[in-house]
Amino acid sequence: MRLNLRFQDYISIKLHKTDLVLTSFIKSKLEPYNLAPEQNLIMMLLWEKDGLTQNQLGKFLHKDKTNITRMASSLEKKELIKRIQCQEDKRATKIFLTPKGRDLGNEVIPVAEQFNGVVCKDLTTRELTELDRLLSKISQNVQSV
Template sequence: MLSLQEYISIKLHKVDLKLTGYIKAKLEPFNIAPEQNLIMMLLWEQDGLTQSQIAAKLNKDKTNIARMASNLEQKGFITRQACPHDKRSIKLFVTEKGEDLGKKVIPVAEQFNELVSGGFTKKELEELDRLLTKISYNLD
């Protein structure tokens, strides 16, 4: 029988808690939660994604994305608009306030990534990505 410390799922959970706690504290001054920031990161990369596209990219429930988008809109970081060719689809667009947020938050995200990947070689990071992807596939 495995000890509690030998379960890979426990180790991953502990790391996830540390990652989430760290980035949550770093994002708090900007009035944005880590999951909301994931949406913003996608929009800073490609403005005008639909809520469905974001849900698929983040592997999140569409209802959850809609709720977070509403919250981001209330904060003034995005606007939501119905697609002209499909009124059921909602596109998200970054506002000027959202662009200003990006200028502050993207460097924080980059520093966080550097901290997390510190000490790893490029080959080790590629292997870690491969292994995490394998775990995800195992769960599917």
Template structure:
């Protein structure tokens, strides 16, 4: 059987390789703070807007409830957040930064901004917008094919 495309021609492989190298690098930068890359995504959202619910975080990050609950539990165990029952909906848990979690942000946010600058070095704003559009289209294609 003859393949039309070589392994290196598949865009999904290129995206996967890029994801692996990005994840590996940010993981090494976050390690001294006892923070995994996925946990950092939750923390970044909370540093932006404290008190989001686990459900809101799941929707924003496109993660299932079990994953978000596990990450929240880990972050709570590390003393970075507290989970509190929502006053408006008792079934919902809000995630609130502890003083330790707020302090962590002062140290981690500059690192993530520096990481983003390094990753985007030499890429114009127009190219970044094009990349965002292309990635959105790929995501939509994947979602449509899984229906």
């Protein structure tokens, strides 16, 4: 059977390869802080707004409850966060930074900003806006199937 597109012509392959490169790079930068890239995403959200619920984190990160619980458990074992049952809704769990977790932000946020700078190097504001628009459109296309 003959394919119309070559392997390297599929946009999904290009996105996947880019994601692998980005993940490998940020993983190496986060290694000294004992943070996995996905754990870092939770921390970044908490450094921005402490006290989010596990459900809110799941929505932001497009992760199911099981994955968020697993990542939160790992961060709690590292004493970076604490989970507290929500007083208003006993079914909800809020996640708060510990002092150790808050302090870690002073070291990791500059690394994340440097990473973002490397990724966005030589891209104009207009190109970044267009990239964001295109990636959103691709996501919507897949979600509408």
